[in-house]
Amino acid sequence: MGLAGLYVLAPYIYLTAQKQFDFWPLSIIASVIVVVCLAVLTEWGNHAPLTRKRASEGAHLISSLGIYIIAIQIVSMIWGNAPQTLRAGLDTTFSIGDSILTQSQLLMLFAAGALLVGFLIMLRITDVGLRLRAMADNPIQFALYGYNLDRHRLLAFVLAGVFAASASLLTANDIGFDPHMGLNAILLAVVAVIIGGRASFIGPIIGGLLLGIIRAQVVWHLSARWQESITFVILALFLLLRSEGLLRRKTRVDAH
Secondary structure (H helix, E strand, O other), rough: OOOHHHHHHHHHHHHHHHHHHHOOHHHHHHHHEEEHHHHHHHHHHHHHHHHHOOOOOHHHHHHHHHHHOOOOOOHHHHHOOOEEEEOOOOEEEEEEEOOEEHHHHHHHHHHHHHHHHHHHHHHHHHHHHHHHHHHHHHHHHHOOOOOOOOHHHHHHHHHHHHHHHHHHHHHHHHHHEEEOOHHHHHHHHHHHHHHHOOOOOHHHHHHHHHHHHHHHHHHHOOOOHHHHHHHHHHHHHHHOOOOOOOOOOOOOOOOO
8 A cells, every 4th residue: 555655656756857857767767766765665664663563464554554645645735636647748649450559558568568577587587586586485484594584675665666656657648647546556456466366476467467458348348437346346256266366376285
């Protein structure tokens, strides 16, 4: 939930930097840096102390909700509640077969693809990625092997900040933004994680792709008003019938 507040903040930082410098690459960098720093601060000032006190997941959730509410109020006080956009003028459209895509949508497709491919490559072949996977699998054993758990948790929050800022800027460039857009984004992310499964890093990606395809088909065949209803019907079905998601965790049973 705390990342939802940072997700909301990213386009406002970009817009403010763009008004000051009028140079979009620098504005993007400034927005990502601010969000990453706040993500690290969220871990260092909120989640790390709760983890040391062995607080429950509910305590983490409630404190994150508080961070989200504070972030929304700050954004509303500084920039207002009115919807805004990062684009100036109409978007360019391209015809691909029977489909019509905008330049913003194509940018989102290629940028998201590049980020995901880079992330998966990092997880598979780099030493840092392997350590992050080990920490996610068993943090206690990871610490027993002598690795600094707090440092790697901070690194995970750095990556989370980069992805949150990137997703927020790409979405804001396509459909605009307002102070309340973070809640819908984080709820869809939770549904995608439940559908794909938390057993692997690829699971939520698959869940997100399937959820996006289903929501697009709902708009095409029914109406946009049915998107949320269908989304949470799917969520309920997965919770009831396959709570571990599409990709299950592989376990080994030792004979005694």
